[in-house]
Amino acid sequence: MAAALAVEDPHIAAQLLLYPVVTGATDTASYRRLSHGFPLTAATMRWFMDLYTDGCTEPGKTIADLTVNPRPVPTFLCTVGHDPLCDDGIAYAGALARAGAEVQHIHLPQHAHGIFTSAGVVPTAERVLATACTFLRDVLER
Known part of the structure; x- marks a missing residue:
């Protein structure tokens, strides 16, 4: 799912x-x-994007044509290599940090998309999810 909202001015405490x-x-x-060779490939992601954006963008445009305006809210973000x-x-x-958001970004260079559906099997995923939960708890308790 894309990091997007369809409402004009939502209150977002954290991401x-x-x-x-x-x-x-x-x-x-x-x-x-x-x-090729990974659980999620570029071709598969393009297919998902076509399904996601079908009918929700202007004719001839894709989600890549939309403007992304980062909301400067506390954000925990994990990427995998x-x-x-x-x-x-x-x-x-980086855009969130430049916009003034508190950002905790964890990058796992040797892991693949889907690691979090294996959190009970892959210890790294378990640790990152625990860190994410701690981040959210700390932000929401302020």
Whole structure:
């Protein structure tokens, strides 16, 4: 799912983003690098994007044509190296920080998209989810 909201001015206390789709940019190095051999490839991600954006953008436009305005709210963001979404998520973490958001960004260079569905099996995923929960609890208790 993309890191997007359909409401005009929602109150958002925090964000927890795990390898998010942010701009939908498919011309990044991570898209070029991950064309086969991983759970999520560039072609599969483009297929998902076509399904997601069908009918919700102007004719001739894709999600990549939309403007992303980061909301400066506390954000926990995790990216993984073997994922076409990697570069987009890293860029978004930077955009959030430049917009004044408190950002905790964890990058796992040797892991693939889908690690969090294996959290009971992959210890790294378990640790990152525990860190994310601590981040959210701390933010929400302020």
